[in-house]
């Protein structure tokens with residue numbers, strides 16, 4: 001069965017490594033985090049390979065140095081460096097936010113923690129099924145399912161009518177290890193993110209969502225093009241080359257008048 005990237009399966013050895021490896025930067029957090037954990041039996045050899053890869057990964061090292069909660073921070077940094085959509089003063093909704101690395105980046109870039117007194121102050125609302133340890137400047141909706149109307153109502157209440165400048169989704173389904181099924185599950189999450197973005201995005205807003213390559217990728221891109229002026233697939237360097245993940249960047253939201261997502 002194909003295992004794709006770090007999100008695919010973590011044995012007990014890996015879990016303890018993860019637990020010990022998150023003592024930097026965000027202490028006292030109940031973790032088995034940094035990736036989506038699935039109980040998959042793996043032999044010692046692959047566990048060791050995983051540990052070695054983690055210890056050699058430059059992004060893991062950089063995340064420790066810069067106090068990001070996960071290496072995924074660098075995926076968002078790279079995508080935003082390219083498209084420059086996280087600006088001081090922007091309103092961001094971060095879907096699938098735990099443990100919080102993307103939220104950390106978003107808070108810094110939109111100045112949601114008011115660190116830069118000379119610039120506009122943005123907002124970040126972060127949602128996850130799992131707990132999320134607080135981050136100054138962000139509003140956490142933990143143990144919340146983005147696909148539920150209850151969660152979506154909570155987000156809209158927090159927004160109080162303000163338009164969202166960027167809805168970013170790093171949501172991953174619980175990995176089954178079956179490539180086709182995992183693809184279908186993540187595409188479904190992308191469509192939920194897209195439907196919600198359609199309701200809350202400000203005109204010209206951005207949707208960024210993670211997907212896994214597969215048969216429905218083209219349909220998703222086609223539907224995004226109906227609603228956004230610019231649609232690109234991005235594979236940041238921080239995304240492991242042996243992982244099927246990539247990101248759909250959709251910029252220039254055409255507005256709610258446009259419909260027709262199949």
Ligand SMILES: C[S@@+](CC[C@H](N)C(=O)[O-])C[C@H]1O[C@@H](n2cnc3c(N)ncnc32)[C@H](O)[C@@H]1O
Nearest residue numbers: 072096099100101102128129145146170171172
């Ligand atoms: C790869 S992790 C996100 C990492 C995060 N972006 C970061 O940088 O720290 C994927 C997350 O998606 C969350 N998730 C999956 N389905 C979700 C849903 N329906 N609603 C909210 N969160 C969801 C999972 O709980 C998991 O924490």
